[in-house]
Amino acid sequence: xxxxxxxxxxxxxxxxxxxxxxxxxxxxxxxxxxxxxxxxxxxxxxxxxxxxxxxxxxxxxxxxxxxxxxxxxxxxxxxxxxxxxxxxxxxxxxxxxxxxxxxxxxxxxxxxxxxxxxxxxxxxxxxxxxxxxxxxxxxxxxxxxxxxxxxxxxxxxxxxxxxxxxxxxxxxxxxxxxxxxxxxxxxxxxxxxxxxxxxxxxxxxxxxxxxxxxxxxxxxxxxxxxxxxxxxxxxxxxxxxxxxxxxxx
Amino acid sequence: xxxxxxxxxxxxxxxxxxxxxxxxxxxxxxxxxxxxxxxxxxxxxxxxxxxxxxxxxxxxxxxxxxxxxxxxxxxxxxxxxxxxxxxxxxxxxxxxxxxxxxxxxxxxxxxxxxxxxxxxxxxxxxxxxxxxxxxxxxxxxxxxxxxxxxxxxxxxxxxxxxxxxxxxxxxxxxxxxxxxxxxxxxxxxxxxxxxxxxxxxxxxxxxxxxxxxxxxxxxxxxxxxxxxxxxxxxxxxxxxxxxxxxxxx
Numbered sequence: 239x240x241x242x243x244x245x246x247x248x249x250x251x252x253x254x255x256x257x258x259x260x261x262x263x264x265x266x267x268x269x270x271x272x273x274x275x276x277x278x279x280x281x282x283x284x285x286x287x288x289x290x291x292x293x294x295x296x297x298x299x300x301x302x303x304x305x306x307x308x309x310x311x312x313x314x315x316x317x318x319x320x321x322x323x324x325x326x327x328x329x330x331x332x333x334x335x336x337x338x339x340x341x342x343x344x345x346x347x348x349x350x351x352x353x354x355x356x357x358x359x360x361x362x363x364x365x366x367x368x369x370x371x372x373x374x375x376x377x378x379x380x381x382x383x384x385x386x387x388x389x390x391x392x393x394x395x396x397x398x399x400x401x402x403x404x405x406x407x408x409x410x411x412x413x414x415x416x417x418x419x420x421x422x423x424x425x426x427x428x429x430x431x432x433x434x435x436x437x438x439x440x441x442x443x444x445x446x447x448x449x450x451x452x453x454x455x456x457x458x459x460x461x462x463x464x465x466x467x468x469x470x471x472x473x474x475x476x477x478x479x480x481x482x483x484x485x486x487x
Numbered sequence: 488x489x490x491x492x493x494x495x496x497x498x499x500x501x502x503x504x505x506x507x508x509x510x511x512x513x514x515x516x517x518x519x520x521x522x523x524x525x526x527x528x529x530x531x532x533x534x535x536x537x538x539x540x541x542x543x544x545x546x547x548x549x550x551x552x553x554x555x556x557x558x559x560x561x562x563x564x565x566x567x568x569x570x571x572x573x574x575x576x577x578x579x580x581x582x583x584x585x586x587x588x589x590x591x592x593x594x595x596x597x598x599x600x601x602x603x604x605x606x607x608x609x610x611x612x613x614x615x616x617x618x619x620x621x622x623x624x625x626x627x628x629x630x631x632x633x634x635x636x637x638x639x640x641x642x643x644x645x646x647x648x649x650x651x652x653x654x655x656x657x658x659x660x661x662x663x664x665x666x667x668x669x670x671x672x673x674x675x676x677x678x679x680x681x682x683x684x685x686x687x688x689x690x691x692x693x694x695x696x697x698x699x700x701x702x703x704x705x706x707x708x709x710x711x712x713x714x715x716x717x718x719x720x721x722x723x724x725x726x727x728x729x730x731x732x733x734x735x736x
Contacts, residue, residue, distance in 0.1 A: 301577045308583040315576040327564040328550045334557040342591060378655065406627070 240265040243287065244294040246477040249348065251294045252435035253306040255475060257313050260431065260468035261320040272476060280374040291376045306435075307337050310428050322428045329423035336414075336422040336429035344407045344436050350400035351443055353387045360388040404440055405447040408456055411437075415455035434463045489514040492536065493543040495726040498597065500543045501684035502555040504724060506562050509680065509717035510569045521725060529623040540625045555684075556586050559677050571677045578672035585663075585671040585678035593656045593685050599649035600692055602636045609637040653689055654696040657705055660686075664704035683712045 242258065242265050244251040258265050270278045270293060278284060280291045288295045288304050296303040296312065303312045314323050324330045360368070368388045375381040386392060392400075411433065414421055422429035438460065441448045450457045463469050491507065491514050493500040507514050519527045519542060527533060529540045537544045537553050545552040545561065552561050563572050573579045609617070617637045624630040635641060641649075660682065663670055671678035687709065690697045699706045712718050 298577075303577070303580045305584050305587060308580050308587060311583060312576055312580040315579060327561055328547075328552070330564060331552045331557050331561040334560060335554050338554060338557060338590070341587070378652070403627070 239297075239299060241268050241297040242266070242294060243268045243270060243284070243297070244475075245270055247472050247475045248439065248477065249352075249436055250306040250345075252438075252472060253432050254294050254296060254309045254313065256431045256435055256468060256472040257310045257322060257428065259471040260322060260426075260466070261313065261317055263313065263317050267475065269475060274478070277371055277374070280371070280376075285376070289376060291374075291380070307341055307432060310337075310431065314428070322426070322431060324423045324425055324427055326423075329425070329427075332422040333427045333429045337432045339407070339410070340429075340432045340436050343403065344433070347400040347403040347407070348436060348440075349383065350392055350396055351404075353383050354392050354397050354400075357387050357391040360384065361391070363388060401444050404444055407437070408440065408444070408447050408453050411456045411459070412453045415459055421459070430459075430463065434460070434469070438463070488546075488548060490517050490546040491515070491543060492517045492519060492533070492546070493724075494519055496721050496724045497688065497726065498601075498685055499555040499594075501687075501721060502681050503543050503545060503558045503562065505680045505684055505717060505721040506559045506571060506677065508720040509571060509715070510562065510566055512562065512566045516724065518724060523727070526620055526623070529620070529625075534625070538625060540623070540629070556590055556681060559586075559680065563677070571675070571680060573672045573674055573676055575672075578674070578676075582671040582676045582678045586681045588656070588659070589678075589681045589685050592652065593682070596649040596652040596656070597685060597689075598632065599641055599645055600653075602632050603641050603646050603649075606636050606640040609633065610640070612637055650693050653686075653693055656686070657689065657693070657696050657702050660705045660708070661702045664708055670708070679708075679712065683709070683718070687712070 240263070242254055244255060244267065246269075247255050270284070279288075279293050284293075285291055287297070287302060290304060292304060294306055294309060296309045298312075298316065303309050310322070314321065324333055363371070368384075372381055372385055372388075375384065411421060418424045420426045420430050421433055441460065446452060448457060448460070489512070491503055493504060493516065495518075496504050519533070528537075528542050533542075534540055536546070536551060539553065541553060543555055543558060545558045547561075547565065552558050559571070563570065573582055612620070617633075621630055621634055621637075624633065660670060667673045669675045669679050670682055690709065695701060697706060697709070
């Protein structure tokens, strides 16, 4: 049995949703927070599944795999049909350089921007209640983020710098797409899956950096991604951010 | 032809040196900065090999692979003999969770501590000269690090927090080594290779956290690593930090 614990189809939760959808691998969706409740990943029940309190999590015949980028490599290892890793080791390495870049450079910038959007909500939470929530967050990165967001918030300089870094990533993608049709290689790969999952919302955050004039190839790549049946299928899971789209037959 | 551009056998340069040594794969060592000169990774000659100005770099029959963690996966893909990736996909995933943790959590903490050691040297560099060096550093992470180190330096609070994070990583390793003989799995893997490459110097930085009393399993793991012929071979490359050791036959 293959179960995926996930949030709405965006960011890290989108990565395995999109990977599984592209490959046509059947799985049981365990979408958390469908009721809109926050902090479910720090509940006793979920911490038994992932003591780090992070989503998504894949459970395959009772064995727990965490970390979205690792989950997607695991899916490739176990379900090699419709491969999303290039067969040539050189291109496979380029794919991994991109998934690593998305994790280490793009994701931290998006985290600041996303957390900044949550500031008005987080600052309204009662102080005692917030302290209790913070005490339940196992990893110090997320704990500090919520401590910041619920108190001072990120500074304008920090948010601006995060946007600047996103712009750097867009230009890196633009240069890469000059070299080959897909992000890391001549073929579609986990690099496209992971980068799209993290960057699909970037147009709302830094629209000018992603305009057809500023980044024509990234602009076109986003449109090509949107047309893929796998992307449409992954986006059909319920979302607070978008209305649900009908799932293709 | 397989060439590895690297610095001394420590941190990121140690990772592929140790991987190749463990597997017994022959390669040509291109050790940079043997003359003690700094900034060679930002020279015109090296930027032609890796425009990001980062070391190590593997060049295989003219094709360039960057990023030490990706390099080690590439070596496994191309030279499958003496595997350092577990055959079972579950344990392989656990291995990748550890190499990712080393890159995203351990490495940034060590970067602060290492850079802090370089502060006295960097602050003596002429301001104009430093500006010219900074202008040559392609990635903003390393550029900011050197801008900080050569001006204000890291604060005591930042260095203390980096040491605290290293201590968290040591306890994570201690817990992992309760579960199995090696870091990520019952078998020796790239997790041990990468973690040892980054953490072997940790005993000098936070000796109390790595004592036999505080972290008996990590303490023992470090000793077991030091006995491995592959580790001895990798450490036999010249180093500013240690005297060269004779290479085993």
